[in-house]
Amino acid sequence: MSEAESARAGRQEVWIEKYRPQTLEDIAGHEAIVERLGSYVSRNDLSHMLFAGPAGVGKTTAATAIARELYGEDWEENFLELNASDERGIDVVRDRVKSFARTSFGGYDYRIIFLDEADALTADAQSALRRTMEQFSNNVRFILSCNYSSQIIDPIQSRCAVFRFSPLADEAVEAQIRQIAQEEVIDVTEDGIEALVYVAGGDMRKAINGLQAASMSGDTVNEEAVFEITSTARPEDIREMVDLALDGDFTAARSRLDTLLTEEGIAGGDIIDQLHRTVWEFDLSDAAAVRVLDRVGEADYRITEGASERIQLEALLASLALDGRD
Ligand SMILES: Nc1ncnc2c1ncn2[C@@H]1O[C@H](COP(=O)(O)OP(=O)(O)OP(=O)(O)O)[C@@H](O)[C@H]1O
Ligand SMILES: [Mg+2]
Missing domain, CATH: 3.40.50.300 (P-loop containing nucleotide triphosphate hydrolases)
Known part of the structure; x- marks a missing residue:
């Protein structure tokens, strides 16, 4: 956030508190x-x-x-x-x-x-x-x-x-986001809502904070704004990176990874989470999807134990490149 943006944020109430349900009945999901x-x-x-x-x-x-x-x-x-x-x-x-x-x-x-x-x-x-x-x-x-x-x-x-408590259903998150956007008179595009729901992954706090942050600039909240302000990789970018690796082009896959980590400032752990959440939406054979998940589990564990995120992600891509698609 720029200084002007955070100054604006400071003057504004925090929406997660403003819209925190006060009764059991108002709790979504x-x-x-x-x-x-x-x-x-x-x-x-x-x-x-x-x-x-x-x-x-x-x-x-x-x-x-x-x-x-x-x-x-x-x-x-x-x-x-x-x-x-x-x-x-x-x-x-x-x-x-x-x-x-x-x-x-x-x-x-x-x-x-x-x-x-x-x-x-x-x-x-x-x-x-x-x-x-x-x-x-x-x-x-x-x-x-x-x-x-x-x-x-x-x-x-x-x-x-x-x-x-389980992660909230996408529909519950979407409904809440629409409601808040309406009350705050925020212009949100359909792809903006979809991006917020994706970014949240069932975490309502993340969705609401994402909406508030993205609305600070005063412009329409769209997909672009949401992914940027929440430092989230686009699902397409992750899919392309995985596809390149599975096609055996490790060098290209690695350079995509580098762009995500260095230029877009996305955390390695978040890339792992995104991979975990979306691997079934990629167009992969069952065998390849199983292999990706297996590697994701291993990298996740090692990162939790303190291993370098970049090395683990590169090793993950390398092993996908070695094994290929089938
Ligand atoms: N089920 C829900 N329905 C409506 N709003 C919700 C719901 N869950 C969370 N929120 C929104 O997200 C904010 C944070 O939720 P809350 O503090 O209850 O999370 P939590 O489960 O206690 O998370 P943590 O484990 O991080 O403490 C709330 O203030 C509210 O705005
Ligand atoms: Mg809590």
Whole structure:
């Protein structure tokens, strides 16, 4: 973003907050989850809960919506949000839980503690958290949020009702984008909407932030603007790169990769994600698609373990070039 653009952004409210659903009913998608949560709320009988799922799909939103429905205007006094990764260890979490649990209640049986990024806690810290949950279970309900429930120790999982949030359906993202564009009176082309949905990959936060950023220039929001502002490679460019590799032209494929990484400033990890999401849309034989996915998995793992993105992507293209199309 240029300085002028960010100045404009500064004056404007952040749309992900402005359009954050306030009630369970307004949450897009997740019908089964919303229904289950609704019945907890209407019985006014919450258990501890674990929300697991990818970023930007409504976990925090669901937790705050529950608090609004239970406590109405008092919701902020009865809802404590903690982030496991920036609370510097379980002791800090425990102290804050303690003081929150001890203060007065304004007539409510229990208050809610929302612990974000619970999967950032070590197993030991989670054991301590488990004891804290038990100690205060009379007057506090925990809602834990994480990306990977496999990182949460079993004794905690078994004490929680587990809710698995999936990436949002493209239709849900599209509908929300159209709605916001209309309310903000933004001119968005059809290919712009399609690009936002593609960029989001089921992450509503990404879609809304992309729309807001792309609208800052004041021009029509089209495909071009969306891909540029979100530093996302066009699906065609990725497909061409893969095609070149599968045709055995490693040099050309590598130079496409270089353009994406260097000139367009796209992150290697994002290229891997895009490959993963779109490989079935490319016109590949099953065998080739399987091979691409296999290599994508390997590169993804190595990059997560700290390997160089560029080397892994080049190695991926090299192996496709060696094996060819069939
Ligand atoms: N299901 C949804 N329906 C409508 N808007 C949504 C939905 N999910 C996310 N959003 C929008 O995206 C923003 C971010 O969502 P939220 O904070 O709930 O994500 P999250 O699942 O908690 O992600 P993270 O794992 O990164 O914390 C919300 O403020 C809202 O604007
Ligand atoms: Mg969240």
